[in-house]
Amino acid sequence: MNxxxxxxxxxxxxxxxxxxxxxxxxSRYASDIIKKLKEAKVIVVEGTLYPLLxxxxxxxxxxYRWEESTQGPPRKYYEITDKGKxxxxxxxxSWDELVNAVQLIKVEK
Amino acid sequence: MKxxxxxxxSGMVFNIDDDAYRELQVYLSQIESHFADAEESxxxxxxxxxxxxxxxxxxxxxxxxxxxxxxxEEVIEILGRPEEIGxxxxxSGESKKERFGPSGYRRIYRDPDNRVLGGVxxxxxxxxxxxxxxxxxxxxxxxxxxxxTGLIIYLILWIAIPEAKTTAQKLEMKGEPVxxxxxxxxxxxxxxxxxxxxxx
Numbered sequence: 178m179n180x181x182x183x184x185x186x187x188x189x190x191x192x193x194x195x196x197x198x199x200x201x202x203x204s205r206y207a208s209d210i211i212k213k214l215k216e217a218k219v220i221v222v223e224g225t226l227y228p229l230l231x232x233x234x235x236x237x238x239x240x241y242r243w244e245e246s247t248q249g250p251p252r253k254y255y256e257i258t259d260k261g262k263x264x265x266x267x268x269x270x271s272w273d274e275l276v277n278a279v280q281l282i283k284v285e286k
Numbered sequence: 287m288k289x290x291x292x293x294x295x296s297g298m299v300f301n302i303d304d305d306a307y308r309e310l311q312v313y314l315s316q317i318e319s320h321f322a323d324a325e326e327s328x329x330x331x332x333x334x335x336x337x338x339x340x341x342x343x344x345x346x347x348x349x350x351x352x353x354x355x356x357x358x359e360e361v362i363e364i365l366g367r368p369e370e371i372g373x374x375x376x377x378s379g380e381s382k383k384e385r386f387g388p389s390g391y392r393r394i395y396r397d398p399d400n401r402v403l404g405g406v407x408x409x410x411x412x413x414x415x416x417x418x419x420x421x422x423x424x425x426x427x428x429x430x431x432x433x434x435t436g437l438i439i440y441l442i443l444w445i446a447i448p449e450a451k452t453t454a455q456k457l458e459m460k461g462e463p464v465x466x467x468x469x470x471x472x473x474x475x476x477x478x479x480x481x482x483x484x485x486x
Contacts, residue, residue: 207333207337208337221366222363222364222366222370223365223366224365224366224370224371225370228321228330231333232326235325246340248344249296249298249336249339250295250296250297250298250339250340251336252340253333
């Protein structure tokens with residue numbers, strides 16, 4: 178049991194939630210999503226993002242379109258779907274409940 | 287003066303140094319193996335390749351036209367090594383298939399690197415750990431004696447047995463454990479073998 182592992186686990190748990198949150202604000206390229214996640218220190222390496230994005234897309238929570246780019250190959254431009262927004266609302270509630278629960282435990286220990 | 291190789295990532299062409307190429311090859315094989323069990327592995331790999339192309343493009347200009355090993359190392363750090371990427375994206379809760387199990391997990395594949403016709407005999411040789419020549423002789427004798435039976439069986443096997451395309455499959459064919467260091471070793475060996483054959 179090392180603390181870095183546990184921290185990484187916590188971050189990983191909220192990653193999907195964060196991706197949906199970020200996209201609910203504005204549609205973005207994958208590299209922009211990564212930038213936001215890095216700024217918030219939730220993600221360390223970009224490779225973690227791609228499987229999650231693909232899974233969420235396949236679950237219908239996100240959609241993308243291709244955008245041509247002068248700086249390289251065409252890029253995927255992601256946006257959240259209605260289903261994704263519903264999913265996010267659910268996660269929002271769940272997150273609030275979780276935060277409250279943990280607070281309670283910390284206070285009452 | 288150094289020699290460069292030409293590679294294609296997501297439809298973009300790059301000139302890359304010999305040693306940088308090897309490093310990239312190893313990395314891509316490891317990543318491919320890491321995501322092999324995920325349903326969407328092709329898509330994930332395509333996304334990663336496209337991102338690598340983007341990152342490479344940023345590192346190329348008129349004064350520096352070739353990707354060098356430092357570039358590859360930087361890109362690997364940005365994208366993350368397989369261990370750092372962690373969970374390969376399978377639905378949570380499911381334990382990974384016993385793919386990276388202890389050594390000895392073998393499957394029959396056709397061996398494309400040692401083929402005379404379809405790689406059937408070398409694939410069988412690898413699985414049963416006998417010299418492919420012995421298998422070939424058996425088939426030839428079977429064909430001569432059995433009025434073509436050997437040939438028919440060979441053709442059936444050619445169709446039925448899949449070719450070992452990825453490095454992980456080639457390791458499985460030989461019954462070696464499929465882990466990150468083995469894949470790295472295997473890719474390097476392949477690279478050296480191709481070089482020898484081409485006398486580079």
